[in-house]
Amino acid sequence: MNALTLERIGHAYFGQAVLADIHLEVGRGEVVALVGPSGSGKSTLIQIAAGLVDAREGRIRRGFSRQAMIFQEPNLMPWATARENIGFALRRAGVARRDRQARIEEAAWLAELEGDDLGKYPVELSGGMRQRVAIARALAVRPDFIFFDEPFTALDVALKRRMQDLVIGAAREAHFAALFITHDLMEAIRIAHRIAVLDVRGRGIAGVRALEGGTGDRNEAEIFALRQRFLETDPLFRHIHDVDERKRR
Amino acid sequence: MKLGPALSDRAGRLLDFLWSGWAGLAALSLLAAAWQAGHEAWGDFILPAPLETVGAAVGLLGDPDSLSLLLITAQRSLTGFAMAAGAGVALGLTAGYAPAVMRLARPLLTVVLGVPPIAWIVLTMMWFGTTGTTVAVAILIAATPVVFVAAAEGIATRDRELGHMAEAFGYGLLGRFLFIDLRQASRPIFPALALALGTSFKVAIMAEMLANAGGVGGALARARALLDVPQALAWVVLSVIALIVVEYGLVRPMEGELERWRRAAQPWGVKR
Ligand SMILES: Nc1ncnc2c1ncn2[C@@H]1O[C@H](COP(=O)(O)OP(=O)(O)O)[C@@H](O)[C@H]1O
Numbered sequence: 001m002n003a004l005t006l007e008r009i010g011h012a013y014f015g016q017a018v019l020a021d022i023h024l025e026v027g028r029g030e031v032v033a034l035v036g037p038s039g040s041g042k043s044t045l046i047q048i049a050a051g052l053v054d055a056r057e058g059r060i061r062r063g064f065s066r067q068a069m070i071f072q073e074p075n076l077m078p079w080a081t082a083r084e085n086i087g088f089a090l091r092r093a094g095v096a097r098r099d100r101q102a103r104i105e106e107a108a109w110l111a112e113l114e115g116d117d118l119g120k121y122p123v124e125l126s127g128g129m130r131q132r133v134a135i136a137r138a139l140a141v142r143p144d145f146i147f148f149d150e151p152f153t154a155l156d157v158a159l160k161r162r163m164q165d166l167v168i169g170a171a172r173e174a175h176f177a178a179l180f181i182t183h184d185l186m187e188a189i190r191i192a193h194r195i196a197v198l199d200v201r202g203r204g205i206a207g208v209r210a211l212e213g214g215t216g217d218r219n220e221a222e223i224f225a226l227r228q229r230f231l232e233t234d235p236l237f238r239h240i241h242d243v244d245e246r247k248r249r
Numbered sequence: 250m251k252l253g254p255a256l257s258d259r260a261g262r263l264l265d266f267l268w269s270g271w272a273g274l275a276a277l278s279l280l281a282a283a284w285q286a287g288h289e290a291w292g293d294f295i296l297p298a299p300l301e302t303v304g305a306a307v308g309l310l311g312d313p314d315s316l317s318l319l320l321i322t323a324q325r326s327l328t329g330f331a332m333a334a335g336a337g338v339a340l341g342l343t344a345g346y347a348p349a350v351m352r353l354a355r356p357l358l359t360v361v362l363g364v365p366p367i368a369w370i371v372l373t374m375m376w377f378g379t380t381g382t383t384v385a386v387a388i389l390i391a392a393t394p395v396v397f398v399a400a401a402e403g404i405a406t407r408d409r410e411l412g413h414m415a416e417a418f419g420y421g422l423l424g425r426f427l428f429i430d431l432r433q434a435s436r437p438i439f440p441a442l443a444l445a446l447g448t449s450f451k452v453a454i455m456a457e458m459l460a461n462a463g464g465v466g467g468a469l470a471r472a473r474a475l476l477d478v479p480q481a482l483a484w485v486v487l488s489v490i491a492l493i494v495v496e497y498g499l500v501r502p503m504e505g506e507l508e509r510w511r512r513a514a515q516p517w518g519v520k521r
């Protein structure tokens with residue numbers, strides 16, 4: 001069974017159709033990137049998949065046992081230290097109290113957080129550090145599925161790269177499946193096994209491209225060449241380019 | 250958390266608290282000086298010396314009968330306060346989640362808040378006679394609205410993304426309420442509780458005085474009848490002290506415990 005299967009998903013806000021007829025599958029241990037222009041309904045779709053929003057239509061089949069989510073904003077509890085934030089979901093995940101510290105340490109290590117930072121409050125941490133805490137919080141519950149909703153969009157290029165490497169490393173280490181939303185094609189190519197493109201107006205998945213090799217196997221030159229090829233020769237990615245143009249305007 | 254850092258953190262907060270106490274002490278000294286000047290200008294009968302008043306207050310504290318009056322008032326205030334806090338928080342949280350309730354409550358609040366507390370006291374006196382119930386109900390009416398508004402605001406202005414986050418990690422309605430929403434609502438609720446506590450003491454004394462229901466208010470009424478200014482002032486001093494003890498001994502420490510992270514945001518905040 002797949003880790004996640006979306007069938008005929010449709011949704012509307014206040015009578016305004018946002019998504020229609022979405023079919024998407026994520027295999028076990030597979031990372032699928034979902035790209036699409038701003039406002040095409042990516043966040044809505046991932047929220048439906050994660051159970052935060054009830055879809056108007058369609059069926060969701062979840063073949064995983066524990067999910068986690070990483071948002072565009074870190075969404076940390078400001079009143080809790082990094083350590084407490086990382087441990088937030090452990091109670092719900094049924095981890096015994098005496099085991100929680102070890103889980104937190106483990107997750108912090110995976111997210112490359114220093115021991116010093118764990119005692120700090122979110123206000124004392126930089127943007128990148130906060131997102132690391134959010135990643136650690138997700139990893140702490142040892143999920144077999146992680147939802148990513150443009151998690152690194154707010155970060156600068158260098159930091160973004162390090163975060164992507166971190167996710168790639170964690171995916172290898174922890175073997176989770178993931179739905180990774182982004183509108184950065186480089187990011188999608190770097191992280192995913194397959195790339196799905198959402199229709200500009202959310203009317204179905206416009207197409208899917210499988211990438212050879214595993215997550216993180218491609219080097220920079222290959223990634224860049226692939227991106228060029230997609231943008232220049234593959235009609236599926238025409239709209240991604242449109243978005244870039246629109247953004248520049 | 251290890252014991253050492255936790256203790257030093259707490260000690261740091263205590264020092265902070267004592268340091269802020271200096272400012273309070275300075276203000277009190279100023280008040281005492283003005284009081285003394287007034288005493289010297291108008292004489293003993295109008296305004297007894299501050300030291301004399303404090304002496305009278307200490308005298309009252311030593312007298313079991315007076316002490317029991319003070320305890321009656323404190324007990325009534327705290328009972329009324331607890332009721333107002335409970336009702337205000339419960340109703341306010343509900344209204345925070347239900348905008349329709351809030352829309353209904355707003356105009357009602359304006360009316361309730363527009364009526365001076367003394368009017369409520371007169372009404373409750375006529376409804377319940379001169380009993381402790383009068384005092385409790387008067388406090389309930391006077392102190393509930395501030396708590397209600399604060400709790401409703403706390404919920405209405407909460408960061409909804411945190412709720413989504415909790416939901417994404419599997420927390421249900423109850424978990425989100427307990428670990429996310431309540432914690433956010435506590436921020437405006439605590440100052441409102443401090444305010445409600447003050448109102449409770451004031452209304453209790455007013456109600457006791459008007460209803461002749463004993464307690465500090467009753468004692469004040471007697472002092473007024475006898476034109477005993479030192480006695481009246483001593484009671485005022487005692488009731489202010491009682492309020493300060495409860496506020497700084499109970500409400501503020503609880504608030505400080507919850508708002509620890511805010512100190513971390515300050516440049517001179519907790520650096521570990
Ligand atoms: N909670 C909501 N209520 C009403 N409309 C919404 C809501 N969330 C998103 N939308 C609308 O749905 C469309 C898709 O939004 P979204 O899923 O956030 O797209 P994306 O993440 O791809 O930018 C947008 O037009 C947006 O304005």
Ligand SMILES: [Mg+2]
Nearest residue numbers: 042043044150
């Ligand atoms: Mg989005």
